[in-house]
Amino acid sequence: MFxxxxxxxxxxRVVANQVVRVEKIIGNAGDVVEFNDILMAGQEDNxxxxxxxxxxxxxxxxxxxxxxxxxxxxxxxxxxQNSKRTRGHRQEVTTLRILEILTGGLKPKKAVAKSIKEEAxxxxxxxxxxxxxxxxxxxxxxxxxxKQAAVASNSKED
Numbered sequence: 001m002f003x004x005x006x007x008x009x010x011x012x013r014v015v016a017n018q019v020v021r022v023e024k025i026i027g028n029a030g031d032v033v034e035f036n037d038i039l040m041a042g043q044e045d046n047x048x049x050x051x052x053x054x055x056x057x058x059x060x061x062x063x064x065x066x067x068x069x070x071x072x073x074x075x076x077x078x079x080x081q082n083s084k085r086t087r088g089h090r091q092e093v094t095t096l097r098i099l100e101i102l103t104g105g106l107k108p109k110k111a112v113a114k115s116i117k118e119e120a121x122x123x124x125x126x127x128x129x130x131x132x133x134x135x136x137x138x139x140x141x142x143x144x145x146x147k148q149a150a151v152a153s154n155s156k157e158d
Contacts, residue, residue, distance in 0.1 A: 002047075003059050003101045004040040011039060014059065014098045024092040026123065027063045032099070034108065035059040041103050048103065056105035061096040069093045 002015045008023025027033055038057035042048045050057075068090040077084040100108055 001041070001043060001101050003038050003057070005035045005059050006037040006039055007035060014101070016098055016101055018098045019064065019095060020098065021069075021093045021095050023094070024066070025063065025094045025096075027066075027094075029063055029065050031063045032108075033061055033063065033096075035061065041101060054103065056103065058100075058102045058106075058108065060099045060102070060108045062099055064095040064097055066092070066094055 002013060004011055004013050006012075007025070010023065012020055012022065014020055025033060036053070036058060038050060038054045038059060039052065040047055040049050041054050041057050048054050048057075069092075071088045071090050074087045074089065075084070076086075102108060
């Protein structure tokens with residue numbers, strides 16, 4: 001059985017026990033995550049195509065490691081200007097082992113920590129709480145003590 005899952009803005013065709021590298025997913029090594037965005041699932045000769053996703057389909061995967069991909073070099077050169085610039089970028093990736101592909105509303109055998117959407121919602125809620133807490137803790141402005149006006153004396157002695 002195979003499935004086409006969508007994660008990190010990309011689509012992956014996966015089968016059970018396959019190891020796949022995807023864009024970073026929140027979690028530690030050994031955690032089990034589930035994917036609910038299943039675009040297609042089934043056997044080679046009998047596949048179910050979602051509109052846009054397959055109902056009651058679920059893919060569970062175990063996080064093997066969190067790593068960074070190979071460096072991608074971005075080199076820019078402006079001819080005849082004696083100008084060039086080199087930049088490198090390493091994308092964070094997660095290595096997954098696909099455990100199960102379930103259709104028809106079946107439940108996973110291994111306990112799933114949290115689904116990706118739930119983790120994202122929790123992360124978003126915690127960042128909003130910290131922002132609101134930071135805005136509440138603004139210090140009151142202290143005003144400088146008022147200086148007393150100097151007494152002007154226009155006394156001239158003759």
